[in-house]
Amino acid sequence: MAYDLYVVTDEGLGNGLSHTEIARLSILGGADAVQLRDKNMPCREMVRVASEIADIAKENGALFFVNDRLDVALASGANGVHLGQDDLPLEYARAIVPGDFLIGVSVGNVKEAVLAEDGGADYIALSPTFNTGSKDDAGPGHGLLELSKISSRVSIPILGIGGIGVHNAADVISAGANGVAVISAVVSQQDIPSAAYEMKEAIRSAKDSRAGF
Numbered sequence: 001m002a003y004d005l006y007v008v009t010d011e012g013l014g015n016g017l018s019h020t021e022i023a024r025l026s027i028l029g030g031a032d033a034v035q036l037r038d039k040n041m042p043c044r045e046m047v048r049v050a051s052e053i054a055d056i057a058k059e060n061g062a063l064f065f066v067n068d069r070l071d072v073a074l075a076s077g078a079n080g081v082h083l084g085q086d087d088l089p090l091e092y093a094r095a096i097v098p099g100d101f102l103i104g105v106s107v108g109n110v111k112e113a114v115l116a117e118d119g120g121a122d123y124i125a126l127s128p129t130f131n132t133g134s135k136d137d138a139g140p141g142h143g144l145l146e147l148s149k150i151s152s153r154v155s156i157p158i159l160g161i162g163g164i165g166v167h168n169a170a171d172v173i174s175a176g177a178n179g180v181a182v183i184s185a186v187v188s189q190q191d192i193p194s195a196a197y198e199m200k201e202a203i204r205s206a207k208d209s210r211a212g213f
C-alpha cells in the first residue's frame with residue numbers, strides 16, 4: 001500500500017475547484033491516496049461526491065479515504081476512512097468494516113500511536129507535524145523529534161500532516177515518515193498536477209537517500 005503522497009481535499013482552499021476536480025487533478029499528478037474532507041456537506045451530497053471520487057481513484061490505482069464519516073466511506077466504495085482522536089473509536093469502526101477496509105488514525109504522541117497500531121489501524125498520521133493554517137483546531141506542531149520517536153515504536157506506515165510542502169518534505173521522510181499528507185502544498189496551487197508531481201519527487205528522492213541510493 002503506497003502512501004507516499006496523500007492529498008486531502010478542501011473546497012475552501014482550492015481556488016474554486018470541487019472536491020472531485022481536486023482529487024482527479026491530484027491523482028493525475030501522482031498522488032497515491034486522496035481523502036474527501038468536508039465538515040459541512042450534507043450526507044447525500046457527500047455520498048454522491050465520494051462515489052465519483054471512488055470511481056476515479058479505482059480507475060487510476062489510487063487509494064481513496066473519507067474523513068470522519070465511516071457511513072459515507074462504506075456506502076461510496078471508498079478504500080477506507082480517516083479517524084481522529086475525537087471521532088468514532090477505532091475499535092468500533094474495525095468491528096463493523098470488511099476485512100480489507102483501511103482505517104487511518106490521527107495521533108499526537110507515542111502512546112496514541114502504539115494504541116492505534118495495536119487496535120488495527122492501517123496507518124497513522126502525526127497530527128499536526130508542523131503548525132498549519134489549514135485546520136483551525138489543529139494546535140501546535142508536534143515536530144520531527146516526536147515523529148522519529150513514533151517511527152521507532154510502530155511498524156505501520158506513518159504520515160506527516162500539517163505545514164508540509166516541497167521545502168520540508170525531505171525532513172519529514174528523514175525523521176521516519178513513510179509519506180506526507182497535504183492540503184495547501186497541492187490543493188491551493190494554480191497547477192495541481194504539477195504541484196503533486198513536485199511533492200512526489202521530493203518524497204521519492206528523500207526515500208532514495210534514506211535507502212542509501
Ligand SMILES: Cc1ncc(COP(=O)(O)OP(=O)(O)O)c(N)n1
Pocket residue numbers: 006008035037067068082083084085086087104105106125127135159161181
Ligand atoms: C491524513 C489525515 N491525518 C490527519 C487528519 C486529521 O483528522 P482529525 O484529527 O480527525 O481532524 P479533522 O480532519 O477531522 O478535522 C486527517 N483528516 N487526515
Ligand SMILES: Cc1nc(C(=O)O)sc1CCOP(=O)(O)O
Pocket residue numbers: 008037106126127128129131132133134135138161162163164181182183184185
Ligand atoms: C486535515 C488536517 N489535519 C491536520 C491535523 O493536524 O490533524 S492538519 C490538516 C491540514 C493540513 O493542511 P496543510 O497541508 O495545508 O498544512
Ligand SMILES: [Mg+2]
Pocket residue numbers: 067068082083084087
Ligand atoms: Mg476527524
